[in-house]
Amino acid sequence: MINEKNIKDELKKLIVKHLYFFSEQSCSDLSGHLKKNLSLISKLVNELIAEGMVSVKGHAPSSGGRKPQLYSLKADALYILTVAMDQLSTRICLVDLAGKPAAEIDMNELPLQCNPIALTSLAEHLNSYINNSGIEKSKIVGIGIGMPGLINIKEGINFTFLETGGQSLTAYLTKQINVKTYIDNDSSLIALAEQRFGVARTKQDVMVMNLGWGIGLGMIIEGQLYRGHNGFAGEFSHIQLSEGGELCSCGKQGCLESEASMLAVARKAVTGINEGRISSLKSTNLDSYEAVGNAILDAALSGDQFAIELLSDAGYKIGKALATLIHIMNPGTIVFSGRGARVARILLAPIQQAINKYCIPRLVAGTELLISELGFEAQLTGAAILVMENY
Amino acid sequence: MINEKNIKDELKKLIVKHLYFFSEQSCSDLSGHLKKNLSLISKLVNELIAEGMVSVKGHAPSSGGRKPQLYSLKADALYILTVAMDQLSTRICLVDLAGKPAAEIDMNELPLQCNPIALTSLAEHLNSYINNSGIEKSKIVGIGIGMPGLINIKEGINFTFLETGGQSLTAYLTKQINVKTYIDNDSSLIALAEQRFGVARTKQDVMVMNLGWGIGLGMIIEGQLYRGHNGFAGEFSHIQLSEGGELCSCGKQGCLESEASMLAVARKAVTGINEGRISSLKSTNLDSYEAVGNAILDAALSGDQFAIELLSDAGYKIGKALATLIHIMNPGTIVFSGRGARVARILLAPIQQAINKYCIPRLVAGTELLISELGFEAQLTGAAILVMENY
DNA sequence: AATTCTTTTTAAAATATTTTAAAAAGAATA
DNA sequence: TATTCTTTTTAAAATATTTTAAAAAGAATT
Structure with a gap:
């Protein structure tokens, strides 16, 4: 079986994603949103609990029947390294699945304009930040970086800053740090944040x-x-x-x-x-x-x-x-x-x-x-x- | 079984839709586009042939293997009544599934501005056009109408013309003509046409x-x-x-x-x-x-x-x-x-x-x-x- | 307090879909 | 021309998903 459990695992990831964006969901909430059958969701949620990804978060009030059990991600199951750059400085913060900082925010000057060592400098910074955080790399799902400029997110290229001569920024960083890296335009990420967790x-x-x-x-x-x-x-x-x-x-x-x-x-x-x-x-x-x-x-x-x-x-x-x-x-x-x-x-x-x-x-x-x-x-x-x- | 074959029928409809927009498709084309398994597609296509909805259209050239069989919709299996309105006149045309007119285009003056009988007049026109076409109503899948104005397509209301005091135009026409009716803004439909069948x-x-x-x-x-x-x-x-x-x-x-x-x-x-x-x-x-x-x-x-x-x-x-x-x-x-x-x-x-x-x-x-x-x-x-x- | 009604969860049965394998049809190559 | 390689199509087996039914938990009603 080449793709054994692939489909099931995909669905599990969908559940994890959904719980990331909407914590404290019952099985029927999940079933409704993901348009998958309740019984299937229930089975997979239990598997996720067994794997230590998900935990039970008490009961929600009932509207006239059995109280639904609420499930959330285990905040410390995985971590995300977030990076916010602007033209002059860069902020770095490791957060858990609940969005809470798992290490202090690092803020340092990193001018983007006419700075050929910006990229290598960024890679070094990220590596030492991770080492100092006390969180093992294997628990970091990925690195997300928001930066100004015209960006091709698929190739991971910034046409305006961090010139690499057409080389992929994300490929370089993924290799240097050994954690999957993604980049996007700063305004796009701000929009995402406002729509998922903001007003x-x-x-x-x-x-x-x-x-x-x-x-x-x-x-x-x-x-x-x-x-x-x-x-x-x-x-x-x-x-x-x-x-x-x-x-x-x-x-x-x-x-x-x-x-x-x-x-x-x-x-x-x-x-x-x-x-x-x-x-x-x-x-x-x-x-x-x-x-x-x-x-x-x-x-x-x-x-x-x-x-x-x-x-x-x-x-x-x-x-x-x-x-x-x-x-x-x-x-x-x-x-x-x-x-x-x-x-x-x-x-x-x-x-x-x-x-x-x-x-x-x-x-x-x-x-x-x-x-x-x-x-x-x-x-x-x-x-x-x-x-x-x-x- | 309340929804016996529902899922299968949905997929069949998807196949029909796809063949409407892209005629002459092989089973593997369909499988690729609809992201469903070839074997499933093959079975359903054969069912559609048995039902008289689809016919075989010869073979496509091969790129080094068995020539794929091409399938198309049977053009005369179903018909669509199309209506294009502007502020001054209205065009009506019954077309088959290949987009060919099944009756002559009817073009008549129907001023929208300050014309309280525009709607009833339209309904009469459509009914007599269908009767004169020689095509039985049961073979007409639906009526599509493009008209100027600010339109709520879900409710079927035009806020600018054909005032009905908040009543649904589509509900009225569907009832009067006994064929499911849809409306949309003229520019939106033109955009659809250009993207599906145009440049x-x-x-x-x-x-x-x-x-x-x-x-x-x-x-x-x-x-x-x-x-x-x-x-x-x-x-x-x-x-x-x-x-x-x-x-x-x-x-x-x-x-x-x-x-x-x-x-x-x-x-x-x-x-x-x-x-x-x-x-x-x-x-x-x-x-x-x-x-x-x-x-x-x-x-x-x-x-x-x-x-x-x-x-x-x-x-x-x-x-x-x-x-x-x-x-x-x-x-x-x-x-x-x-x-x-x-x-x-x-x-x-x-x-x-x-x-x-x-x-x-x-x-x-x-x-x-x-x-x-x-x-x-x-x-x-x-x-x-x-x-x-x-x- | 007992009964009825809801809703959630779990399990078993039924269905849908995909994988795998094999057959069919034809192109490319030796 | 025979063999090998591709691709399409079909069939059988395996897997995934949904339906159905039933159990569990609790609210509302009598």
Whole structure:
């Protein structure tokens, strides 16, 4: 028998996956969701218990009959190594099947741009992190990495950063670390996180805005992450907002990113302060846009008028772009996530205002705007999901 | 046994469906596509032959072994009633399983706007058409209707036309005609037709532009028609193109529809001619925008400079809007279909020009632009597909 | 408190589907 | 031309999955 028990094992993996996303499920819950017969599910769940993958978690209240037994994954049965990169730094965290950190988060500078040793450096970091964690490698199901750039997830190539001359990043890391590795775009992973464990939980058609140094868009269509024909879907930041606006890094003018990203806002703040605008931002080191950007968020949250004005302006522009997105996609939900989610409450009013102005009312009515609760954690959570989706 | 043979029958229906979309398939083709075992497929195909649904269509060339036998549906085993409506007229055609008309196409005026008897009139028309066709009702699998408007396909309600006070159009027609009836948006059906039997055959991520009195968009995402959270996805015609442009019927300014649809072009033509522009259009009845619109297409095809200028202008605007669409969706294919597909060759140059200007090169490179070959037939074809998808 | 009704879980029987093996038909090659 | 190799089709055996039935556990009702 070449594929002895293969089909049964596949189904067991499906059960494990399902329990990862929806813990505390009864056999009939599982049966309903996986569209497999109860009796089969029951048998396999018992096998999983015997194997130490699953444990019983007490009873749920009954609606007039025998109380269902609830099953969950044994959190320490397996671990996932999650990695969240942005252009400047990298966070690493080993988590268990319940999403709890099994070792401290490691945060270190790892500039992606013009850094030929970034990849080898990353591999070394990951190896030593695992060694220090005290968890044996065999218990780590996989490594999930979210990174900015245009990414081919199948081949494991990043066309924008970590240049390898067409070589597969995932193949390299899998070999170096000896644990199966997966990569994906940061905004896509944030969208996954919001739809599986965040405010868009169980929603089917969700657009997740990743508000950060750029403006990313992760799209969930009919419950699945949509990546487009070449994996470049959601290049929302470079749609044209206004004829003849600011020059963008992409070479075009008036892109959303060059008008409303955190970097664009920081640039405007520096100009404004140099022109004598009154603001608490004056005391910030104006040489680092990164520092200015973070300071704007803090200032806005503590009521600084100039900062709020800058963010409101950005919000209105984001809203205008969202109006177009809503017309095309008719999403049920839009989530504001990423670094900038902290100030989403301030952005929301001008965003809503622009949407009202530029959208057909019937479409506005069908779309809810939500603010992320996962915040900065979203990308790490998404990286874990990436691994479990491939389990 | 309550569901005796249900599962087997389901699979048989899947085989029939598959043969509808891909005729002349061998058992191994079917096995591969349906992901069911060859031996099972072989048995069921033989049953379908015995039932008179399927027939053998000779052999395909072999690649070094026994020649595969090819199977097709018996074209006259079942029939489909297809209906294509636009705001002014309705086409009806009974087709067989090979897509061949089994009765002549019926084309009649049926204005949708402010016409309370449109629905009863439609039902009468359909009934008498069936009676005149000579095909017995029991052989008609279903009625598929494509119509403009915001449509809820599950409930069978059109929110824009054929007002029934929230009653289901499909329930009414199914009862009146005694044949299961389905409705869908015209642009959605055109997209279906292009992806199943048109130039976008087998492509997975396709945006189909329905160039007509309005500008519609049908979206195929990962091989499936995407309708959005409330069924209103693809409301492409009302995205804003230019700040402060022409007033649109939707109440906003500068919408794509009010700037570049066939109706908008006709309006501009009338203005131009009244201002003394030289053109063969002068001899057209300028009171009917419909007549002017059609005349512009003819004039442009025979080289009239004014008509070509008008269409080029519209094309550039469509291209600018498409640039945004490409950034968001990263589609593999864009198809120009519908009434205006006749002049797509003239529109293509300015469309491409605008896309080049407003798109990131890497995204342009991944998207091919195609011109429909189904043309005006697409909507009827799509209506047949709608029925077979529900078979 | 006893009975009836629900729901979950388990086991046995029935059915569906896949694997394996073998036969049939033909292409490629020596 | 005979042999070997492929591929398709069919049949038999093995496996997977669902149905059916029954037991277990508890809620609701009389």
